[in-house]
Amino acid sequence: MSMPLEHDYIGFSESVPSMEISGRSSERSSTGSRLNLKATELRLGLPGSESPERDEDDCGVEDKNGFQLGVLKCLVSGAKRGFSDAIDGAAGKWVYSGSGGSETELGKSGNLFSPRAINAGKTLAGSECNNQPKGVAVATVEDGIPQSPKPLHEKKPQVSAPAAKAQVVGWPPIRSFRKNSMASHPPKTDDDAEKMGSGCLYIKVSMDGAPYLRKVDLKTCGSYMDLSSALEKMFGCFTIGQCGSPGAPSRDGLSESRLMDLLHGSEYVLTYEDKDCDWMLVGDVPWEMFTETCRRLRIMKSSEAIGLAPRAMEKCKSRN
């Protein structure tokens, strides 16, 4: 039997075998597709360029990969708009690493600029799964954004590669109860990997408004400085700090205080959840103590961190 037509993410095979953008998009719009993809996409763009009714010729690079992701009907409008809002608000604060750093990261993982992903953020009221990144905001780069010169289509997302994966409501089919249980009782591998002698200490890092969690291996960071560079590489495209803070815009020779300076007065603060499930500001304790107590990291919007003092008892629920 012949290979099936390439399927979009939710299993609809397009009647047009070729995945050329323009042909398909216009077909979509001309048939008034019930999928109403455009309206439900979230797009990453410069402020003002994010209107859902985008033109056909704005189709982003992702389509060259032929990886049209369809859109589940239960797409959100609510929860994950935060991402584009964050970008919106950060209009003046976009920091592209310019040179190698974040591109390499992009190139490697393709995570940040994946093709249009299904936004599955619409969670039906009810069980929230703390540990689960519920929705994936679309991260399609429009042409207008100043981006790294490396062309995005070099990343070739495959259906099976995790890089392009977005989350789908109710998939994999695991009962909410079980998801929530795993969230409140995280698998040992996260925290006790060290004791197991595997030599890694992977800590999840989330950034408010970013579409996915990342993991950072604290064992490979010897200091807060290493940690901040690692985080910057991962999340640089969303910005950790604004170079406009007082002091040199150069990011060389970051020190602990520099990280804090960067975060201070910017959109975001770096916080962590310790073994007592309290949220603290990063940087207060000696590095070794930090690696022993840190359970997860969160790059939190400053506005949310108000009142979060060192050793504060305030609990910040993960927004996942």
Added chain:
Amino acid sequence: MSSKRKKESPESDGSTRASNFPDEVLERVLGPVKSHKDRSSVSLVCKDWYNAERWSRTHVFIGNCYSVSPEIVTRRFPNIRSVTLKGKPRFSDFNLVPPNWGADIQNWLVLFATKYPCLEELRLKRMTVTDESLEFLALSFPNFKALSLLSCDGFSTDGLAAIATHCKNLVELDIQENDIDDKSGGWLSCFPETFTSLEILNFANLNSDVNFDFLERLISTFSQDLTANQCSELESAFNNCKNLRTLSGLWEATALFLPVLYPACSNLTFLNLSYAALQSSELAKLLAHCPNLRRLWVLDTVEDKGLEAVGLNCPLLEELRVFPADPFDNEIIHGVTESGFVAVSYGCRRLHYVLYFCRQMTNAAVATVVQNCPDFTHFRLCIMTPHQPDYLTDEPMDEAFGAVVKTCTKLQRLAVSGLLTDLTFEYIGKYAKNLETLSVAFAGSSDWGMRCVLDGCPKLRKLEIRDCPFGNAALLSGLGKYESMRSLWMSACKVTMNACRLLARQMPRLNVEVMKDEESDDSQADKVYVYRSVSGPRRDAPPFVLTL
């Protein structure tokens, strides 16, 4: 005390009696018939048998609470002592059904309180149960002995406290995988101090404060089944538990703790480690003490090596479930693969039930597995990335499931995944002649696939489909079939409202319900739920459920 049957005149049904047995004798004869399928057959023989059956039946199983009304049930069966009820469609477990959809137990309980005051057992699955209902239950049925709630929602530990307080004869309390408001507190201590009747206590999912003295007392009287939340405190209890048959709920299992279990394991037949993130070596050491294991649930943290240990240590294994520890983490490279699956199949030839979550699979591996274990009755394979092909050959996984249905002639339940074309469904329709339940997601190429299944599987009862390119032609091809099935679920497929209306019009004994998503256009039927019913359309449907 059961209701007394009024004597009927011999000519009441207008026919001569086939036998001279008094009614009571026939009822006695039919009494031991337990299986509800057998009872259904019995009731169809003739009117006498129908009546004898209905008077002698003590347990009723209702697979879809909306297929029949409480009134009809209580009218037909006057002497029920045990009820099993299932409510929401299965995909509600995965958040595909909005809250407040229905399946509330309360109306049933109210009628049961009048008609079945001697009710002893209630087993609910995917029903909505409030604390008020639990309290009502506890107060209305003095003989109440067994409560089982699986995947239910709507209640809190307060409701459980009511049960513990008022059900003086409780023998079994089984609360699993429910969406509970866990207020912790001491609901367990609501059991009276002198409580001795409890034999089965399963509350593995709760974080309740556990009074360990109390629990230890309970455990020492347990002969058979036990689950507990924090077994680390129960070391001494375990030393006395030589008769333990099932063990589950181990949250905090660590390498230090597991050896505590060893003395208790020699007769274990069911081990549920699916909330404990064990490593392969820990599992291997534990399994060495569990030679009699029949059923094993684990997390994929045990990896392939752990599964090899399963194959080596558990030759009697019949059921294996491997759950993903981190199902949503796209960067994880751990978990189990096809080689673990194959390893188990070589060691556990009696395997007939598998639920396997993995990130990669091959056609060849699945073919090997079913060759080693041809007796599968339940084969549920979940390759977690939708549309993922055989990772070695890049081909669809059609041949894998083809092998399953060709080889496993007793197959009753199948869940498919991975990249699948219509060929998979051709195979299913052609070979899966005993198939009763089929779950499909992100699969198929066209209407033809679904049609193959509807045409080909004579015993199909439940068909649940999501995100597949099946449309109106497929839906309507099953017109003649759906009345012989319990239910059909189709979501995110290509079905339109008009087709659903047509189906509803043509088949008045089916309930055709549609739930639309926001932002979808008017013509699309986003979620379709079709089921047979003798009680007509739901009267309690919320506004977002459209009954056609």
